[in-house]
Amino acid sequence: MAAKGAAAGAGVLLVTANVGSLFDDPENLQKNWLQEFYQVVHAHKPHFMALHCQEFGGKNYEASMSHVDKFVKELLSSDAMKDYNRARVYLDENYKSQEHFTALGSFYFLHESLKNIYQFDFKAKKYKKVTGKEIYSDTLESTPMLEKEKFPQDYFPECKWSRKGFIRTRWCITDCAFDLVNIHLFHDASNLIAWETSPSVYSGIRHKALGYVLDRIIDQRFEKVSYFVFGDFNFRLDAKAVVETLCAKATMQTVRAADTNEVVKLIFRESDNDRKVMLQLEKKLFDYFNQDVFRDNNGTALLEFDRELTVFKDRLYELDISFPPSYPYSEDSSQGKQYMNTRCPAWCDRILMSHSAKELILKEKDAFGTRRFSMKQHCSEEGRNGSIQKYIIVTAVSIRPECHILRLLIVHYASASGLCSRKASHTSLSCMFM
Numbered sequence: 259m260a261a262k263g264a265a266a267g268a269g270v271l272l273v274t275a276n277v278g279s280l281f282d283d284p285e286n287l288q289k290n291w292l293q294e295f296y297q298v299v300h301a302h303k304p305h306f307m308a309l310h311c312q313e314f315g316g317k318n319y320e321a322s323m324s325h326v327d328k329f330v331k332e333l334l335s336s337d338a339m340k341d342y343n344r345a346r347v348y349l350d351e352n353y354k355s356q357e358h359f360t361a362l363g364s365f366y367f368l369h370e371s372l373k374n375i376y377q378f379d380f381k382a383k384k385y386k387k388v389t390g391k392e393i394y395s396d397t398l399e400s401t402p403m404l405e406k407e408k409f410p411q412d413y414f415p416e417c418k419w420s421r422k423g424f425i426r427t428r429w430c431i432t433d434c435a436f437d438l439v440n441i442h443l444f445h446d447a448s449n450l451i452a453w454e455t456s457p458s459v460y461s462g463i464r465h466k467a468l469g470y471v472l473d474r475i476i477d478q479r480f481e482k483v484s485y486f487v488f489g490d491f492n493f494r495l496d497a498k499a500v501v502e503t504l505c506a507k508a509t510m511q512t513v514r515a516a517d518t519n520e521v522v523k524l525i526f527r528e529s530d531n532d533r534k535v536m537l538q539l540e541k542k543l544f545d546y547f548n549q550d551v552f553r554d555n556n557g558t559a560l561l562e563f564d565r566e567l568t569v570f571k572d573r574l575y576e577l578d579i580s581f582p583p584s585y586p587y588s589e590d591s592s593q594g595k596q597y598m599n600t601r602c603p604a605w606c607d608r609i610l611m612s613h614s615a616k617e618l619i620l621k622e623k624d625a626f627g628t629r630r631f632s633m634k635q636h637c638s639e640e641g642r643n644g645s646i647q648k649y650i651i652v653t654a655v656s657i658r659p660e661c662h663i664l665r666l667l668i669v670h671y672a673s674a675s676g677l678c679s680r681k682a683s684h685t686s687l688s689c690m691f692m
Contacts, residue, residue, distance in 0.1 A: 268431055269303065270431075271299070271302055273295070273298070273310065274312075274490070276607065277311045278317065278361075281316030288325070288329060292329075292333070292336070299338060300338065305371060305372040306367070306429075309364070310362075310363075310438075311365070312363075315363075330347060334393075339367060343368070344367075344370075345365070346365075346377065346388065347391075347393040347394065347395075348401065348403075348425060349395040357411070360442065375429065378428035378429070378480075379402045379403055380404070380405055380480070381402035403427065405426040405474075407424060408423035409467050410470075421442065422443060422467070425440040436483055437483055437484070439489075443464045443489075444467060446494055448542075449539050449601065457496055457566070464491065464493070471487070484611070486610070492606050493606055494602065495565075495603075501539070504536070504537065507529055508528055508536050523543075525537075542600050544600065544601050549603075553595070560583075564579070564604070572613075574611065575612070575615070577609075583597075583604050585601065585604050585606040
């Protein structure tokens with residue numbers, strides 16, 4: 259579907275994926291994830307492609323170094339990517355530095371047919387033509403072709419360091435400049451704390467961090483351009499409102515620790531029907547009796563509780579969500595359509611854009627329209643055969659004529675497979691095709 263030739267514009271594909279679990283089981287998960295990724299590339303044949311990864315290297319980066327190297331080598335040298343003769347790879351490998359390490363990885367691939375593309379040098383404050391394939395790692399703070407920051411320590415819950423921050427790059431294709439920002443925001447540490455208030459304290463922390471990023475990319479140091487921010491925002495549904503809705507007719511039982519009297523569990527039971535347990539809530543347990551509510555009609559009924567982006571409505575735009583919650587799918591390949599019972603399912607992985615970026619886009623309903631399709635793939639692992647369901651929602655648009663570039667195709671890809679799910683959304687893909 260990518261545009262062919264300069265007259266039709268350049269196709270750009272944006273992909274975000276939290277890939278932490280790929281490095282916990284590289285022999286199985288990594289192979290299948292790459293196969294899915296290559297299928298997306300083959301289906302859309304972009305001229306420029308950006309892959310933003312979070313939790314790159316897994317939980318133990320030092321132990322995963324060999325797997326990281328293999329993953330990068332495979333991406334750069336695979337037959338599926340042979341037509342991309344230029345690439346830039348930025349890997350934050352400085353795992354020994356708590357105050358700097360973000361575990362972010364940003365990959366950019368340029369098709370051989372794409373001629374005029376430049377990348378911004380933030381130190382020299384000028385664009386440089388992109389040639390060849392280059393990999394940058396370890397201390398990215400000194401790399402002039404990007405801006406990388408970890409959030410200030412007082413932004414972190416209880417001031418405890420974790421791998422959260424952002425990487426920003428700037429590109430120019432046929433005189434149209436735009437920023438691409440890889441981001442990873444804070445998660446909910448406890449379901450019980452998230453349930454206490456509406457909005458939750460964690461929502462406030464994410465709000466503060468995202469505001470920090472947006473302020474940084476539009477400050478006075480550089481010329482303002484349109485921007486796309488995509489990554490793992492860890493946006494969650496309003497837990498208190500969701501529980502009150504799902505368990506509207508239930509009675510609540512509180513379980514406290516014997517030694518501290520601290521609440522450790524909440525049990526919601528139906529008032530009748532033999533007091534059937536509807537929901538059990540603990541720090542890391544969200545066990546609702548009927549997961550279909552999160553999958554039926556792509557979870558549309560729950561979108562009213564997806565509220566964290568509303569405070570940024572004047573600064574950010576997002577296409578309509580038409581796919582099920584991307585988090586937290588089971589990692590068991592035999593239960594690929596199931597959510598883990600650790601957290602309330604949510605749309606954590608997002609692709610957002612500035613309103614100026616939105617204004618660059620002109621929908622071509624007659625030529626493309628909006629389509630939805632699903633594919634099934636058969637797999638076998640340890641003797642188990644199963645069907646993997648993938649949901650791909652495609653909205654095709656094109657850049658306004660005055661910008662004379664990019665045909666923009668937004669692809670939200672959420673996999674319901676254990677092989678291509680994410681550990682806390684770790685290996686699902688959300689894609690945006692410009």
